[in-house]
Amino acid sequence: MPEVSAPSVARLEDAGYAVVGKTNLHEFAYGITSDNPHYGAVVNPLDPGRIPGGSSGGNAAALAAGLCEVALGTDSAGSIRLPAACCGVVGFKPTWGLVPADGVFPLAPSFDTVGPMTRSVSECTAAMKALGALGEHSDRDVRVGIAWTVYADPLVRARVEEAASLLPEAERVELPLPGNLNPAFQVEAAEVHRKLFAEHADLYGDNVRRKLEAAFAVEEEAVAASLAEREDYRERALEAFEGFDVLLTPTMPMVAPPVGIGDLALRERMISLTRPFNGLGWPALALPCGPAEDELPASLQLAARPGEDALVLAVGKALEAALSEPRAPSK
């Protein structure tokens, strides 16, 4: 039971939001199923046979079930955006460092990013303002680049490309994916848990235990290579993005996967398009964009350079409005 509220919570309360509860999540926020060995598995309100995503699965489920208007999460590789995608809600990972992470139990501090989850972009923008983390967005011509749709399953890809077609200025941009950012992540998770794990290994669930054991064993050379890759990727991404303002990609390559496959088998593909922005520190918004495989929602992702949070939300709001207009059936 904490003695003080985290500054992010206090700011929301100061702005008039009332806390209605804490939600379940993946153990230590280190996983993407929200199947928690201590508190049970979070259920996806859209379909109980599908995972809600994670780590902030309880947030997304609570929003999808109408239990709250805003939920605060932390996103280190996709923990806000993946559950938003799986449950058909909105999730925003701001620029790294923009919302204070004090009071959050860390996962990998140089990746951890606090941000809001909501049911609409307007509510998300309002929450960011209440968090004191958003300036005004100045109107200007915005050049949108679209990338990575080739990694998505057919109907997710189709929905994301249809959404892009609603933005008249959208053009293909060849943005590289990063190399392996995981060792840089693992070394921080290992540092956070080393003492606690040494003393209480038996209290950890099997899924997180196995990931931490792998993290403790990660090679020094692999960490150095991963850190160098992160630096290099930041430069390569900025260079490739030259001339563009906002990037549009799928949030996940797939819709919410079935229950029972498990975090270890699912995680790499699930985080493959969200983790890059944790490596870059760029703001990134997950926005539902229509029914895809098995009639479950696809989610698109809008990202931009660090500090361009207001721009991402402004384009997100416009796209959300355009997506809600009646359209001719897709071919």
Next chain:
Amino acid sequence: MPEVSAPSVARLEDAGYAVVGKTNLHEFAYGITSDNPHYGAVVNPLDPGRIPGGSSGGNAAALAAGLCEVALGTDSAGSIRLPAACCGVVGFKPTWGLVPADGVFPLAPSFDTVGPMTRSVSECTAAMKALGALGEHSDRDVRVGIAWTVYADPLVRARVEEAASLLPEAERVELPLPGNLNPAFQVEAAEVHRKLFAEHADLYGDNVRRKLEAAFAVEEEAVAASLAEREDYRERALEAFEGFDVLLTPTMPMVAPPVGIGDLALRERMISLTRPFNGLGWPALALPCGPAEDELPASLQLAARPGEDALVLAVGKALEAALSEPRAPSK
């Protein structure tokens, strides 16, 4: 000392080739530096301050130094193509299974592919014919797709794109990179070495020991996910490649890296553009394409659907000829 020649060697001998020696390589072919703890480090004849690549580094060095005309290697993630790229020679990984791998100490059998390394595409084609592994190529219009140049360092990228511009029909194709194929690879390497390692761990060099220890520890779920990804990637690649005949990419994102960085730090980025074709089983040719960073050679890669080996070599030969024509200096 083997009692019989491997069928691939016997076929070359039957065709009139004479064996002049065996070359050094990375221990158990499991690495990309060819810094062998038992036999010493292979020297790159182009620059002794640069690695020769691996695992078949001795092959590429022998070719670059003029010690032989053809060298036989095995390519499981790039072991023929990477040293060819580092040493400025030609290396060809045929369609998986086309050249018999009998007599080769395995690394990861479902990835291992025997093929020739030479100084020219004609010599490579002749060696493939001598190996009994090449039909005739029927002339037809060839549509070339270019991909992945965005992953390369600036001058490597420039050389590969200039080479593409020599092919009038070359167009961008959005070919996805695979997810993590390594667990599928590791589980096979672990199986190959389990008994030998249990009995002789002390005889293994440190670099390969560490990779094998990681391979022995790989999670069952990660292997299953990796195998599923390989199957899925084969389908996605064919689909994305629809309408194209030959693919042109960089072989490596960089020129030959400096000596002293080491396999563990270098390997992921070095194999990132070669390993996909081991996952796919597609034939892939590495061909030098002009000086890049530090005046070291860039290498381009030509690939095609399984069984299209003759087509890859035919386009490679045409491109090699076009690259040797005098051109205006690049901008």
